[in-house]
Amino acid sequence: MTIARVFSATLLTLAAPGSALACAVCGTMGMENNSGAYFGMTIIMSLLPLCMMGGVVYWVSRRVAAAEAASMPHQVPAPSSVPTPYPASATSPDIA
Amino acid sequence: MHFPVTRAPHREIVPNSVLGMLIFVGTEVMFFAGMISAFTITRAGSLPLVWSLPAGLVLPAAETAVNTVALIASGILMFVADRQRRAGRSGRAAGLLLGATVLGALFVLLQGREWWGLLSQGVTMQSSTLGAFFYLIVGTHAVHAVVAIVALGVAWWRLRQGTLSSAFFLGAQTFWYFVVGIWPVIYLRVYF
Numbered sequence: 012m013t014i015a016r017v018f019s020a021t022l023l024t025l026a027a028p029g030s031a032l033a034c035a036v037c038g039t040m041g042m043e044n045n046s047g048a049y050f051g052m053t054i055i056m057s058l059l060p061l062c063m064m065g066g067v068v069y070w071v072s073r074r075v076a077a078a079e080a081a082s083m084p085h086q087v088p089a090p091s092s093v094p095t096p097y098p099a100s101a102t103s104p105d106i107a
Numbered sequence: 108m109h110f111p112v113t114r115a116p117h118r119e120i121v122p123n124s125v126l127g128m129l130i131f132v133g134t135e136v137m138f139f140a141g142m143i144s145a146f147t148i149t150r151a152g153s154l155p156l157v158w159s160l161p162a163g164l165v166l167p168a169a170e171t172a173v174n175t176v177a178l179i180a181s182g183i184l185m186f187v188a189d190r191q192r193r194a195g196r197s198g199r200a201a202g203l204l205l206g207a208t209v210l211g212a213l214f215v216l217l218q219g220r221e222w223w224g225l226l227s228q229g230v231t232m233q234s235s236t237l238g239a240f241f242y243l244i245v246g247t248h249a250v251h252a253v254v255a256i257v258a259l260g261v262a263w264w265r266l267r268q269g270t271l272s273s274a275f276f277l278g279a280q281t282f283w284y285f286v287v288g289i290w291p292v293i294y295l296r297v298y299f
Contacts, residue, residue: 048151
């Protein structure tokens with residue numbers, strides 16, 4: 012009995028997609044005239060969201076890179092115009 | 108020796124209004140792509156006599172070319188207005204923004220005139236499949252155009268008053284670019 016139920020459910024599952032019209036124009040699927048249109052539109056509808064998301068991610072990453080380049084830490088020169096090669100503590104050690 | 112380290116002040120990498128509008132526009136692009144896809148597949152599977160308007164009428168592609176030029180010119184004016192605004196020339200930017208708004212409104216008015224002519228000749232949503240697709244796709248775009256024109260008008264008014272925020276302007280600008288950019292695709296697909 013269980014095997015018969017599983018078999019019936021499997022059969023129904025496999026048969027259902029054949030008759031399911033998933034969209035308003037699926038009734039015309041398989042005609043010679045529009046097979047090319049189906050193929051082309053499938054490609055466009057699949058790639059379009061990926062391209063859009065990729066474009067936004069690329070644009071944002073470029074903005075991030077530009078912002079990071081602009082905010083790189085930069086050194087402020089010492090107040091004295093004559094640079095000191097060593098810290099004062101190194102040249103005159105404080106010996107107790 | 109310690110060198111004092113300073114960092115540039117924090118700034119927004121991508122304005123929230125632009126990012127939000129880009130996500131919204133992405134869904135809108137897919138919405139229009141779905142309609143154009145249905146149009147293309149139905150057209151490819153239809154017989155030539157079935158895929159036509161009543162009484163041998165054809166869609167006014169030549170007249171709509173004028174609308175298309177007006178809309179694209181509006182997009183260009185918007186681009187230049189943004190440049191002027193960024194340069195701090197608010198007066199000039201307001202003038203250009205007004206020009207973009209007027210051209211957008213002209214596009215919608217000419218579309219309405221075209222619709223009036225087709226309806227008076229018996230082309231309705233029920234008259235043929237082509238008519239149904241035409242009114243659905245072009246009408247949906249017109250609704251988007253009207254909303255965007257209202258946003259442009261508000262932006263122009265705020266710019267004149269000196270209360271226009273950059274976030275609002277960038278959001279309206281992004282939406283207007285979408286309205287302008289999607290139209291040539293619709294025009295070339297539906298009218299020819």
